Amino acid sequence: MTEPGVNEPGVNDARTAELAANLAAVWLGIARACEKAGRDPASVTLVAVTKTWPADDVRRLAVLGVRDVAENRDQEASDKAQACSALGLRWHFVGQLQTNKVRSVARYADVVHAVDRERLIKALDRAAIDVGRQIRVLLQVSLEQGIAAPTRGGARPEEIADLADGVEAAPGLSLGGVMGVAPLGSDPDAAFARLHEVAEVLRAGHPGAMWISAGMSQDADQAIRHGATHVRIGSSLLGNRPPLR
Ligand SMILES: *Cc1c(COP(=O)(O)O)cnc(C)c1O
Numbered sequence: 001m002t003e004p005g006v007n008e009p010g011v012n013d014a015r016t017a018e019l020a021a022n023l024a025a026v027w028l029g030i031a032r033a034c035e036k037a038g039r040d041p042a043s044v045t046l047v048a049v050t051k052t053w054p055a056d057d058v059r060r061l062a063v064l065g066v067r068d069v070a071e072n073r074d075q076e077a078s079d080k081a082q083a084c085s086a087l088g089l090r091w092h093f094v095g096q097l098q099t100n101k102v103r104s105v106a107r108y109a110d111v112v113h114a115v116d117r118e119r120l121i122k123a124l125d126r127a128a129i130d131v132g133r134q135i136r137v138l139l140q141v142s143l144e145q146g147i148a149a150p151t152r153g154g155a156r157p158e159e160i161a162d163l164a165d166g167v168e169a170a171p172g173l174s175l176g177g178v179m180g181v182a183p184l185g186s187d188p189d190a191a192f193a194r195l196h197e198v199a200e201v202l203r204a205g206h207p208g209a210m211w212i213s214a215g216m217s218q219d220a221d222q223a224i225r226h227g228a229t230h231v232r233i234g235s236s237l238l239g240n241r242p243p244l245r
Pocket of ligand 1: 072095181215216217232233235
């Protein structure tokens with residue numbers, strides 16, 4: 001992930017200026033959405049989704065004050081986390097995770113967002129214990145209720161309680177809360193309202209499970225309205241990714 005000839009990106013280069021302007025706009029958007037929702041902006045964490053962008057962009061964002069970064073593919077994430085290990089960032093893995101990748105992900109991920117099955121919980125727990133780390137887990141709730149062909153992963157709301165018990169029983173993991181992705185082509189408001197309900201039920205039994213990871217560039221406002229504590233923002237911060245990703 002290192003570009004030839006670029007070791008330390010200049011804090012004053014054009015890309016840094018572009019990211020600074022985008023970041024200011026994203027923070028302002030979060031602040032406005034919080035104001036409308038009657039929430040404290042400090043209750044929402046910006047997670048910068050840096051997938052497809054180089055490690056130098058991660059460095060630039062770190063210089064600009066971003067502390068949380070997210071990736072969705074293990075190989076790319078692993079390379080970038082290693083290249084940026086001195087920056088003290090919190091690494092979030094937000095993609096669909098296959099059990100054969102957990103050993104790698106456990107080396108760098110602080111938070112894994114899309115956990116939706118018992119087998120994955122067990123594998124992640126073993127991997128975390130092996131590397132001597134504790135990983136925070138968010139249970140992905142499928143928000144595709146009533147949608148004919150679900151594609152975006154996640155457990156059904158009624159499965160969440162059992163999965164939460166599985167995480168609580170895993171010494172290598174801690175239960176952070178829930179995560180959701182609004183279905184394409186439907187109202188994100190309704191989807192995030194459902195996610196909030198599932199989060200409230202979960203919190204009743206697991207007071208530590210306070211996080212709601214919801215909202216991306218296009219629907220962060222609606223997610224904040226429905227209690228998101230972590231918004232995952234890629235394109236409005238870094239620019240449009242090449243198509244196909
Ligand atoms: C890519 C991605 C995002 C960021 O999406 P943008 O629309 O670029 O903000 C958020 N969450 C997940 C799970 C992603 O894969």
